Amino acid sequence: MTNPVALHYGGSGTLADKIAANLKNAGKDISSLATTDLASVDEFHIRGRKATLELAGHLQLSAKSQLLDIGSGLGGPARTVAEQFGCRVTGLDLTPAFCEAAAVLSSWVGLADKVSFQEGDATRLPMGDDTFDAAMTIHVAMNIVAKDQMYSEAKRVVKPGGRIGIYDVLQGEGGDVLYPVPWAREPSISHLATPDDMKHLLMDAGLNLLEVDDSTGESLSWFQVIMDRMEKSGPPPVTFQTFLGGDFPEMVRNQIRNLAERRIRTVTYICETRI
Numbered sequence: 001m002t003n004p005v006a007l008h009y010g011g012s013g014t015l016a017d018k019i020a021a022n023l024k025n026a027g028k029d030i031s032s033l034a035t036t037d038l039a040s041v042d043e044f045h046i047r048g049r050k051a052t053l054e055l056a057g058h059l060q061l062s063a064k065s066q067l068l069d070i071g072s073g074l075g076g077p078a079r080t081v082a083e084q085f086g087c088r089v090t091g092l093d094l095t096p097a098f099c100e101a102a103a104v105l106s107s108w109v110g111l112a113d114k115v116s117f118q119e120g121d122a123t124r125l126p127m128g129d130d131t132f133d134a135a136m137t138i139h140v141a142m143n144i145v146a147k148d149q150m151y152s153e154a155k156r157v158v159k160p161g162g163r164i165g166i167y168d169v170l171q172g173e174g175g176d177v178l179y180p181v182p183w184a185r186e187p188s189i190s191h192l193a194t195p196d197d198m199k200h201l202l203m204d205a206g207l208n209l210l211e212v213d214d215s216t217g218e219s220l221s222w223f224q225v226i227m228d229r230m231e232k233s234g235p236p237p238v239t240f241q242t243f244l245g246g247d248f249p250e251m252v253r254n255q256i257r258n259l260a261e262r263r264i265r266t267v268t269y270i271c272e273t274r275i
């Protein structure tokens with residue numbers, strides 16, 4: 001594994017084993033887990049499971065839908081959506097360790113027949129044209145330079161008129177990002193678009209923009225609620241620290257400042273592929 005982004009996320013050791021050990025230490029039985037038991041580690045984005053459900057709610061999904069999750073991580077969003085909407089979800093991610101762990105975690109919660117994960121690059125999707133009814137991508141483009149290719153690839157693999165939901169971290173107007181943050185320890189693998197860049201990128205990729213929602217204020221409150229809860233009752237059994245390592249608390253402190261000082265913004269875009 002030589003890709004610097006995959007190295008940032010992948011860490012060392014088998015991720016599913018580490019997660020299982022943490023859960024067992026907290027008294028959880030792996031054979032009777034619910035998807036919500038994993039949300040503190042597998043919904044790897046600001047505002048967690050709630051944000052996934054909000055985004056998916058805009059994608060016109062039914063039990064017959066085929067959804068692509070671009071940058072699927074540990075597979076939390078894919079499992080949440082498959083469970084709630086009954087659809088099939090294909091996850092694609094650059095980090096091999098995440099793809100492997102995503103498959104194991106899916107078998108723990110009985111969703112292995114609804115979700116699958118494959119290694120690949122969002123800027124060169126290994127899928128044919130018009131394969132999916134919809135696509136989503138959550139907190140992924142921050143690591144990608146060629147966002148024009150990422151969005152035109154998403155458009156290519158989604159059927160004409162299908163929806164694409166994007167929930168991402170953008171560059172805010174408050175100044176440079178303070179590092180480390182969960183997607184990068186330093187600027188060389190961090191590539192944030194501005195809201196203005198996004199409008200052009202999506203339009204140029206052949207997407208019609210249906211809705212934009214800036215959740216920056218809610219994102220800050222989300223972190224504050226989590227910090228308060230952790231002060232009162234300690235961390236949940238398993239957290240992003242499992243794979244991000246010892247500087248995770250510093251990443252959280254920086255995220256709170258980055259949001260409060262509007263160095264970053266969280267924004268959702270709901271698009272439709274142009275026919």
Ligand SMILES: C[S@@+](CC[C@H](N)C(=O)[O-])C[C@H]1O[C@@H](n2cnc3c(N)ncnc32)[C@H](O)[C@@H]1O
Binds near residue numbers: 094137140
């Ligand atoms: C912050 S995590 C978010 C994971 C997941 N979307 C979630 O919300 O739980 C970012 C993910 O993007 C993936 N990623 C970064 N660059 C990528 C690329 N070029 N192609 C595919 N995945 C990529 C990383 O491997 C990582 O799993």
